[in-house]
Amino acid sequence: MELGFLKFEAQQFSKVWGGEKLHKFYAKPAGTRIGESWEISGVSGKISSISQRDIKEKSLHDLIQSFGPDLLGQRVYETYKGEFPLLFKFIDAKEDLSVQLHPDDTIAKQYHDSFGKTEMWYVLQADPEARLVIGFKPEVTLLDYKQAVERGNITHLLNEVPVQPGDAFFIAPGLVHAIGGGVVLAEIQQTSDVTYRIYDWDRPDVNGAFRELHLEQAERALVFHDLAQVFCRPQTILKNKANLVYSCEYFQTSLWNCTQKVSMTTNPEESFMVLMCISGSAELISSKGQTMPMNCGETVLVPAALGNFDVKTSGAEILEVIVP
Numbered sequence: 001m002e003l004g005f006l007k008f009e010a011q012q013f014s015k016v017w018g019g020e021k022l023h024k025f026y027a028k029p030a031g032t033r034i035g036e037s038w039e040i041s042g043v044s045g046k047i048s049s050i051s052q053r054d055i056k057e058k059s060l061h062d063l064i065q066s067f068g069p070d071l072l073g074q075r076v077y078e079t080y081k082g083e084f085p086l087l088f089k090f091i092d093a094k095e096d097l098s099v100q101l102h103p104d105d106t107i108a109k110q111y112h113d114s115f116g117k118t119e120m121w122y123v124l125q126a127d128p129e130a131r132l133v134i135g136f137k138p139e140v141t142l143l144d145y146k147q148a149v150e151r152g153n154i155t156h157l158l159n160e161v162p163v164q165p166g167d168a169f170f171i172a173p174g175l176v177h178a179i180g181g182g183v184v185l186a187e188i189q190q191t192s193d194v195t196y197r198i199y200d201w202d203r204p205d206v207n208g209a210f211r212e213l214h215l216e217q218a219e220r221a222l223v224f225h226d227l228a229q230v231f232c233r234p235q236t237i238l239k240n241k242a243n244l245v246y247s248c249e250y251f252q253t254s255l256w257n258c259t260q261k262v263s264m265t266t267n268p269e270e271s272f273m274v275l276m277c278i279s280g281s282a283e284l285i286s287s288k289g290q291t292m293p294m295n296c297g298e299t300v301l302v303p304a305a306l307g308n309f310d311v312k313t314s315g316a317e318i319l320e321v322i323v324p
């Protein structure tokens with residue numbers, strides 16, 4: 001079998017802060033307080049299942065076992081020893097998420113036998129006055145943070161940032177952050193589910209219990225990042241071309257604003273590609289004639305070995321992600 005375009009079953013997760021917008025605007029199944037839709041995941045216990053019935057392999061793990069470098073790209077396959085290195089999500093925050101941070105590779109490996117969690121956000125929708133928490137206010141010190149934690153409330157230390165659709169943010173390990181209520185975004189991150197929660201707005205979860213905080217672990221991983229490095233919204237958007245949003249050692253994300261057919265390509269020696277359709281719709285057409293529709297809210301994995309392909313559309317916005 002030759003590898004073609006691949007779609008997976010989205011995994012939906014109810015959250016105390018979740019809403020209904022992923023169903024209403026992004027064609028996800030209806031549910032109660034759906035906060036996250038995991039589009040493609042290699043996280044242990046939450047590995048994505050293939051949605052195409054004509055493929056013998058049933059999961060992302062099966063595909064990697066069968067096709068290895070042809071799926072991931074030779075360099076990515078060797079670097080990550082056959083593991084899928086990225087996790088793709090849509091997130092709907094009807095209410096504020098917890099204030100949290102994530103460990104880097106070193107801490108995550110030592111304490112969790114996991115990759116670290118470097119991530120980025122691309123904002124799809126934002127209600128009036130919606131905001132994100134990005135780090136602390138400029139004057140805040142580590143001592144200020146420790147004293148606030150002891151008192152049980154850190155909100156006065158938090159740096160809140162207003163947002164609008166099209167904004168993008170790079171969330172490095174150790175950076176304190178939270179998605180505010182009224183925000184829908186696409187998240188691209190390392191394959192990791194490790195989160196250190198440091199404040200949860202004094203609210204119970206859906207079962208009436210207060211969620212665990214991870215204050216000791218968080219202090220070990222906390223980094224006071226330069227916030228100027230966080231904001232990565234493209235200054236200009238050229239139509240029908242790849243507009244770089246952000247690139248780091250783990251992922252490179254570009255935005256395509258397509259009004260006509262465009263051509264893309266993957267390199268079998270390098271990396272797979274993932275396309276997240278965030279508005280409009282398109283049809284993917286391989287050089288061998290395979291086609292696949294891609295509607296708003298859908299995510300497609302393009303194998304590294306596929307090579308040249310076209311994206312046929314009269315109007316679509318697409319996030320393109322590779323491992324650089």
